[in-house]
Amino acid sequence: METLYEKLPGPLLTWYREHARKLPWRVDQDPYHVWLSEVMLQQTRVEAVKDYYIRFLESIPGISQLAQASDDQLTKLWEGLGYYSRVRNLQKAAKIIMENHGGQFPREYAQVRALPGIGDYTAGAICSICFQMPTPAVDGNVLRVLSRLEASFAPIDQPMTKKCMTEKLKCSYAQGNCGDLTQSLMELGATLCGPNRAPQCHMCPLESLCQAKALQCQEQLPVKSKKQTRKLEEKTVFLLRNEQFLAICKRPATGLLAGLWSYPIIDGHLTVQEALDWVEQAGCQPKELLKTVEKVHVFTHVQWNMQGIYLICGARPDAFHWVTDQQLQGEIGLPTAFRQFSEDQEVWTQRNFG
Ligand code: SF4
Structure with a gap:
């Protein structure tokens, strides 16, 4: 008798080919x-990714161009997607492909999986979609479908659950049509x-196979075992303007948003006087x-509660990099955590800046 995964x-x-x-x-x-x-x-949602994807490929059409792209070009193209380590890993992997694989994307699962930034899911997706290999790609979306299909209450954030479902799914891949x-x-x-x-079960091609639908427990699934706990961190962010220039600086090479552009930022919430003292000491003449x-701004494990301080300054010390609004819009890849301060444009336009 055929198993659920074989059916x-x-x-x-059939559904995918009609409705994709x-x-x-x-x-x-x-x-x-x-x-x-x-x-x-x-x-990131599919709708949000489409424009990023098209823009990225227009600028960087292939692996060799990716290997050679500048850090500023990459961060600008990635601006708003977050998780900048991902685009850096893309480039690291592109360099490895150029150096170790003659510029050709590797075709063996182990070689694909070994590239920086490529985990089980992405390796499975690439190998099945591009090379028709029987390598399931199991992420949260797929785990949700499978736990409903099986009416499984095993927590999907447990590695063992993922491992078991991936193994079972290999029966489905054994029939071909892997991509x-x-x-x-x-x-x-x-x-x-x-x-x-x-779930919209009445339209689902798997409705007659779905055990959660049969048991009417589909809305209780999937289950997770652990609650995310985020560390709260307080920050003070300085929006320092001198004439048409704003101060930015590079983040440290390690830690959150490593190596990216940022407005000047320090730990803790300062009082106004403390903030003015800090800016004075930095040489900006508030x-x-x-x-x-x-x-x-919410990261995966940390939340920044930021206090932004908008100040007009009398000097542009070399401790910071000073850029115009146009440069900030067009050339500088500023992470979303900071870009939300740029949206407060009226504070400057009311004063005839920007
Ligand atoms: S029948 Fe409903 S719960 Fe089951 S897989 Fe389809 S949409 Fe999901």
């Missing part, structure tokens, strides 16, 4: 394209059986405090 590909592939969304990275099976899209799609199978599971997990809303604002 799954037939209806799923047209996405720019599905036009071909070029491994560079699939790799780039998978890295961009980690933690479409990966994409169809991703598609179902992103649409009909997606997160943050009730002239006028325009306003203070509160902003929050």
Whole structure:
């Protein structure tokens, strides 16, 4: 008798071929394209990724250009996607491909998996979609679908759950159509059986196979075992303007947002007087405090509660890099954590700056 996993590909592939969304990275099976899209799609919605993907490929059409791109070009193209270590890993991997694989994307799973920034999921996705290998790609979306299909209450954030489901899924891949199978599971997990809303079982190609649907427990699944706890950190961010220039600086080479551009930022929430003293000591000659604002930025494990201080200064010391609003918009890749302060443009325009 056929198992659930052996029955799954037939209806799923038929549905996928009729209903798959047209996405720019599905036009071909070029491994560079699939790799780039998978890295961009980690933690970012499909709709948001489309423009980033097209823009990135227009600037950096291939692996050799990626290996040679400047840090500023990469961070500008990645601005707003967050997790800048991902684009740095893309480039590290591109350099390895150029040096060790003659510029050709490797075709062995172990070699793909060994590239920087490529984990089990991305390696599975690339190898199945581009090279038709039976390598399941199991992420949170796929785990949600599988735990509902099996009516499994095993916590999906446990490595053992993922390992077991990946193993079982290999039965489905044994039938071939590996690339479409990966994409169809991703598609179902992103649409009909997606997160943050009730599954649309009446339209699902797997409705008759789905054990959670039969038991009417689909909305209780999947389950997770642990709660995310985030460390709260207080920061003071300085928006320092002298004439048409704003102060920025580079983040340290390690830690959060390593090596990226930032507004001057220090730990803790300062009083106004402490902030003015800090700016004075930095050599900026504070002239006028325009306003203070509160902003929050949430990283995976840390939340920054930021206090922004907008100041007009009388000097531009070399301790900072001074840039115009146009440079900030067009050339400098500023992480979203800081870019939200740039959105308060009225503070400057009211004073005829910017
Ligand atoms: S029947 Fe419903 S719960 Fe089951 S896989 Fe389909 S959409 Fe998800």
